[in-house]
Amino acid sequence: MALRCVQCPASGGGITEIAARTGLDRPQASAGGVAERGFPKLQQQTPECTEWLIAASAAATAEATLNADVVPVDRSALDPVAYYLAAVDRARREPDPAAVARLSALATAHASGYGLLIATVLDPAVPLGDHRDRDLGYRAAVDRRLHRLLTELRIPHQRMGNTPDDQSATIKAALALAEAGR
8 A cells, every 4th residue: 555645734734635546446546447447357357457457556546636645556666567577477487578667667666756655464364255366476576566566666565464553554654644744
């Protein structure tokens, strides 16, 4: 999850509104929208699909800033890149280096607008929702790729595992961001 703060006043009434969603839960701007448009997704994901997902997230986030001071983004711009790279890994193929460089640059540019990026750590013990991919090996590959991308691209982030200490540290980081007025 990422938080994009458009305006986080430190005083004078505090944050006026937080958008509940960026709009990516709507079919036209989600993984469902990808399938509707004919893009392969998840383990068959392509660079074109990945680019569309990053762009859709950027557009939905920008739109949400029209009515909110803080915009929670359920999936960071790096997530589609991690899904693509995990799909390529699982297929035992080499990704196109030019496509990876282009997608990484696009995702990094978008992520630079986040006030706080919370990088959750996969916990296989947590039950999955009905709409989630059931292949835990693929999900673990996505998790590894995401954390590797965050490190390689030097994207500032708050790592959060499924522990009370990690959750507390993440809440403190989000509150510090809001208090700092970023």
